[in-house]
Amino acid sequence: MRYIRTGSFKRLFSIKHQSFDENEEEGMPKVSICNDQEENNGSFCSTGSPKSRRYSRTASFKKLFSIKPKSFDFSNDHEEYNDGNFQRRTWKNFSFEEVFRATNGFTLENLVGKGGYAEVYRGVLDDGQEIAVKRLSKISNDERKEKEFLTEIGTLGHVNHPNVLSLLGCCIDNGLYLVFQFSSRGSVASLLHDENLPIMDWRSRYKIGVETALGLHYLHKVCPRRIIHRDIKTSNVLVTADFKPQISDFGLAKWLPSQWTHHSIVPIEGTFGHLAPEYFMHGVVDEKTDVFAFGVFLLEIISGKKPVDGSHQSLHGWAKPILSQGDNQMLVDPRLEGEYNINQLNRLAFAASLCIRKSSTWRPTMSEMPDKDYDYRRNSLIIDLTNCDLH
Structure with missing residues (x-):
């Protein structure tokens, strides 16, 4: 995609469900960028996917960063999730002054995370609302990282679920920024592995496992377009004050058009220890890629172990012999000191054992995870919500 217009944007990244081309080679969301100064004369829009047209650094971000923001409304393009139904919602166009003031000038004290292409800062708006600001620096020289940032905007424009991190808006003045609701407890990874934090109890772990399954099920089956996250891991699942997990990053x-069975992707991207065999070896990506990573996610919640330990042994490689013997209690984090529900442990362990199967054909879909009619002995369904207090 080439951005060849300067000036103010009335509708930045106007993403329409109807404009998605299911025959698109890359399976990416279509993105429109319109110049409101030419709106009355037939506004120019560049529409396409990152695969079909190249990002032009000269005409895109260098000019995008210099654009003064004007108000824009996404109310016609985005919908809210509400008990399976969708309702309209809007994003806010934040000014740079707002995000700068909220983060106290992006001070190190407010830096809460740093990823491959962005930094995340905690902030407080003038009305007292806590936010997280994800910033892509304007001095970035990696167009692939810029593409990932745009991909995140395009994807989040189509999702809204309690277990997916909510996007409040963005800022295009003096940089590119995404503004999210703040998840006060940080990531699942920090809750499990930060030695300065209390040991996470079993009830919270089980709640996180079940609700993360709900979020993934939404992305794969309920969202208007199938979304493959490709990087499900504990550091990408954030936790609110009441221990509600929210899938982020x-x-x-990748979008997966309805008539497609999978993507074939090169180069391989993701996190070692979470990569499904078919993805790691052949670049094949579909819903089962996320299912495998979710299995590792469950094992990490159960055991408190990291996906790869100091000896470079993978968590799923360590767990498989234990699971095959049915000795699930050997998986449990010893820091819990026996304080866990054995039935819930068996459910999570059984779910994990199916998710990490080598053949994607034999892994379950996320539709089979959050079901109320679980029968462990019949091995029919996996995670039982009937006796799980999620509140």
Whole structure:
């Protein structure tokens, strides 16, 4: 995609469900950027996918960063999730002054995370609302990282679910920024592995496992377009004050058109220890790619172990012999000191054992995870919500 217009944008990244081309080679969301100064004369829009047209650094971000923001409304393009139904919502166009003031000038004290292409800062708006500001620096020289940032915007424009991180808006003045609701407890990874934090209890772990399954099920089956996250891991699942997990970081996400069975992707991107065999070896990506990573996610919640330990042994490689013997209690984090529900452990362990199967054909879909009619002995369904207090 080539951005060849300067000036103010009335509708930045206007993403329409109807404009998605299911025959698009890359399976990416279509993005429109319109110049409101030419609106009355037939506004110019550049529409396409990152695969079909190249990003032009000269005409895109260098000019995008110099654009003064004007108000724009996404109310016609985005919908909210509400008990399976969709309702309209809007994003806010934040000014740079707002995000700068909220983060106290992007001070190190407010830096809460740093990823491959962005930094995340905690902030407080003038009305007292806590936010997280994800910033892509304007001095970035990696166009691939810029593409990932745009991918995240395009993907989040089509999703809204309690277990997916909510995008409040963005800022295009003096840089490119995404503004999210703030998840006060940080990531699942920090709750599990930060030695300065209390040991996460079993009830919270089980709640996080079940609700993350709900979020993934939404992305794969309920969202208007199938979304493959490609980087499900504990550091990409954030946690609110009431321990509600929210899937975040959609920089590697892929759309999967309905008539497609998979993507074939090169180069391989993701996190070692979470990569499904078919993806790692052949670049094949579909819903089962996320299912495998979710299995590793469950094992990490159960055991408190990292996906790869100091000896470079993978967590799923360590767990498979234990799971095959049915000795699930050997998986449990010893720091819990036996304080866990054995039935819930068996459910999570069984789910994990199916998710990390080598053949994607034999892995379950996320539709089979959050079901109320679980029968462990019949091995029919996997995670039981009937006796799980999610509130």
